[in-house]
Amino acid sequence: MRMKSSAVSRSVFFDLAKRPLGGLSKWAGRIVLAGVIASLAFSAPAFANSKYAGIVVDAKSGKVLYGEDADQLRYPASLTKMMTLYLTFEALEAGRISKSTPVPFSKKAAAEPPSKLGVRAGKSITVEQAILSLVTRSANDAATALGELLGGSEQRFARMMTNKARALGMTRTTYRNANGLPNGEQKTTARDQARLGLALRQHFPQYYDYFSTRSFRFGKQTIGNHNRLLGNVRGVDGIKTGYTRASGFNLVTSAQFDGRSIVAVVMGGTSGGSRDAQMRKLVAKYMPAASRRGNGNLIAEAPATPVEIVAETAAAETEVAAAAPVAAPASNLPNTGPVPDFRYSGESAGSVEMAYAAAEPASDNPVLAAKAAPNTLEAQSAKLARQAAVSADVDSQITNSVAKAEASAGTEAKLQADVQPQGWVIQIGATADKAQAMTLLGNAKEKGGKVLRDAKPFAVAFGDGSAQVYRARFGGFDDQNKAVNACKVLKKKGFACWASQQ
Numbered sequence: 001m002r003m004k005s006s007a008v009s010r011s012v013f014f015d016l017a018k019r020p021l022g023g024l025s026k027w028a029g030r031i032v033l034a035g036v037i038a039s040l041a042f043s044a045p046a047f048a049n050s051k052y053a054g055i056v057v058d059a060k061s062g063k064v065l066y067g068e069d070a071d072q073l074r075y076p077a078s079l080t081k082m083m084t085l086y087l088t089f090e091a092l093e094a095g096r097i098s099k100s101t102p103v104p105f106s107k108k109a110a111a112e113p114p115s116k117l118g119v120r121a122g123k124s125i126t127v128e129q130a131i132l133s134l135v136t137r138s139a140n141d142a143a144t145a146l147g148e149l150l151g152g153s154e155q156r157f158a159r160m161m162t163n164k165a166r167a168l169g170m171t172r173t174t175y176r177n178a179n180g181l182p183n184g185e186q187k188t189t190a191r192d193q194a195r196l197g198l199a200l201r202q203h204f205p206q207y208y209d210y211f212s213t214r215s216f217r218f219g220k221q222t223i224g225n226h227n228r229l230l231g232n233v234r235g236v237d238g239i240k241t242g243y244t245r246a247s248g249f250n251l252v253t254s255a256q257f258d259g260r261s262i263v264a265v266v267m268g269g270t271s272g273g274s275r276d277a278q279m280r281k282l283v284a285k286y287m288p289a290a291s292r293r294g295n296g297n298l299i300a301e302a303p304a305t306p307v308e309i310v311a312e313t314a315a316a317e318t319e320v321a322a323a324a325p326v327a328a329p330a331s332n333l334p335n336t337g338p339v340p341d342f343r344y345s346g347e348s349a350g351s352v353e354m355a356y357a358a359a360e361p362a363s364d365n366p367v368l369a370a371k372a373a374p375n376t377l378e379a380q381s382a383k384l385a386r387q388a389a390v391s392a393d394v395d396s397q398i399t400n401s402v403a404k405a406e407a408s409a410g411t412e413a414k415l416q417a418d419v420q421p422q423g424w425v426i427q428i429g430a431t432a433d434k435a436q437a438m439t440l441l442g443n444a445k446e447k448g449g450k451v452l453r454d455a456k457p458f459a460v461a462f463g464d465g466s467a468q469v470y471r472a473r474f475g476g477f478d479d480q481n482k483a484v485n486a487c488k489v490l491k492k493k494g495f496a497c498w499a500s501q502q
Contacts, residue, residue: 051248051268053190054278056286059198059254059261060294065286066264070190073172074267077242078138079188079250080180082196083161084146085134088127089204091150094491099128101149108154109144112179115226116141117218125218131207132216136225138241140179147178154178165192167498168199168299182244190265197239197252197263199299211238211254228276229253233283239263241272249275255283260290301484301499421456421475424483428495430469434459437470444474447493451486 053074056066064070091097102124110121117139119125125133130146133139144154151157154177161175170192176183201208214231215224229236235257242250249269255262264282269275428444431437441457448455455474462469477483480499487497 049248049268049270053267054265054282055190055194056262056264056282057194057198058290058294059201059256059263059298060296061291062294062298063291065262065289066282067191070194070265071172073187073189074250075182075244075247076173076180076186076188076193077244077247077250078140078180079193079240079242079252080161080175080178080186081134081138081143081242082193082200082240082252083164083175084143084157084178085131085210086196086200086204087150087157087160087164088131088146089200089207092127092207093204097127097149099126099131101127103127103130103142103145103149105141105145106148109141109148112140112144113181115139119145129216129218131210132213133218133223135210135213135238135240136216137223138226140181143179144177165196168195170195180242180244182246190267193252193265193267194263195299197254197265198296200239201254201263202296202299203301208238211240227251228272229279229283233280235287236283243272251275251279253279253283255287257287259292260287261296262287262290295481297480297484300480301487421458423475424477424480424499425473425475426455426477426483426487426490426497426499427471427473428490428497430462430471432469434461434470437472440472441474444472444490444493444495447495448486448490451482451489455486 051074053069053072054066055064055068055070057064088097092099103126104124105119105121107121110119115138117125117133117137119141125142125145127146130139130142133142134146147154147157151160157178158175161178162173165173165175170188173188173192174185176186180186200211212230213225215222217223226241227238229251230238233255235255236253237256238254239252247268249272250267251265251269253264253266255264262283264279264286266275266279266282269278429437429440431440437459438457441459445452445455445457452474454476456476457472457474460471460473462471474486477486477499483499487499490497
């Protein structure tokens with residue numbers, strides 16, 4: 001979508017270029033003309049700079065307030081680290097790591113080019129130091145180290161990143177590394193980056209303040225934030241800058257003021273100064289146009305990303321890379337509702353992950369490898385099998401689980417395997433056996449407390465033959481907030497969980 005002001009700016013540009021200098025001296029005229037053209041460079045970004053793309057989204061309503069080539073593929077550069085941080089925050093929330101967990105630097109991580117911390121191979125920093133280094137210095141070496149920590153290798157972590165992008169509705173984004181260093185296959189759009197900015201704010205309010213960090217101490221260094229708008233533009237509280245020669249100067253900005261809130265993206269700036277100037281203009285113009293209404297729950301909470309990604313992820317990447325530009329609606333951010341159900345497609349007993357890591361250690365780091373009970377399909381199935389061994393009668397076990405769940409809920413409702421409530425539901429896993437799915441639901445309801453008091457557990461068969469699995473779900477949630485809150489409680493109890501809409 002294009003703004004009318006762009007056409008006006010282009011006509012002014014051509015008029016000035018063609019007009020004779022008249023009474024002005026030759027040099028004075030050239031100076032004036034150069035100044036005017038420079039001032040218009042971001043008013044007509046598509047003409048002046050083919051790399052430019054931008055978007056402004058009302059963070060409460062999801063309405064697109066401004067867009068310029070928002071769905072055209074661009075290189076993210078260090079905006080990539082926003083996704084690295086999303087997965088880091090997710091691992092923190094899940095308890096897989098803590099802020100004090102060591103992040104070891106491999107030879108590959110230590111060899112990354114600047115910007116970097118300069119940690120030697122074999123040394124380590126804490127997770128919190130890594131987060132701060134990504135937010136402020138945009139440290140490439142720390143980003144790679146985090147990716148290796150969480151994914152076991154940067155290549156596997158990149159697959160996790162791409163999979164998470166799909167789950168968040170970032171349909172045109174593909175990741176190949178954790179830091180954004182040049183890679184011709186690593187691409188995104190301004191709209192996708194806006195979605196990621198919204199998701200970071202919405203899903204991790206407890207960690208979002210990291211993005212407003214002005215500086216932090218690392219050894220003898222005081223490292224300042226690359227984001228020059230922090231503290232200089234009213235309401236701006238983050239998020240991330242980025243630059244490579246191929247991408248130009250990028251910036252994702254969050255701003256909140258006077259009950260209004262926006263997320264804005266500028267990509268392909270010709271300089272850091274012109275990029276920042278454009279963002280200032282966007283914030284000044286569109287913040288007053290944002291609504292004070294709306295709960296801001298625009299991006300449905302995505303399922304935790306497994307290390308091993310099902311095969312259709314690679315196929316989706318190929319399709320996205322070859323896709324024609326997507327036409328952007330003029331008013332609303334597309335896919336701002338729940339994450340589409342396609343993220344479950346292709347499930348099988350071997351490929352469905354129930355939580356945060358593969359059955360094999362997600363990392364060679366002994367701190368992570370020491371986690372004794374990965375919350376995966378294989379681990380959960382083994383746990384359920386041990387529970388089933390207590391009684392040879394599976395039907396009796398299901399009955400006991402049902403009774404236990406009913407007692408904890410204070411109701412006489414029964415688990416309905418074939419009933420599929422409409423509206424918002426949460427899914428806590430998928431198993432190859434219906435009895436295991438029902439037992440898992442009973443365990444979750446017992447531990448979920450009041451958030452599941454009125455929830456209706458049910459199992460949904462998917463696929464057929466040997467590939468058939470049963471999705472363990474709870475329904476009966478009035479709105480997205482209640483479903484997401486239930487997931488947060490269950491995650492703290494060790495269950496995987498994500499919200500969706502039937």
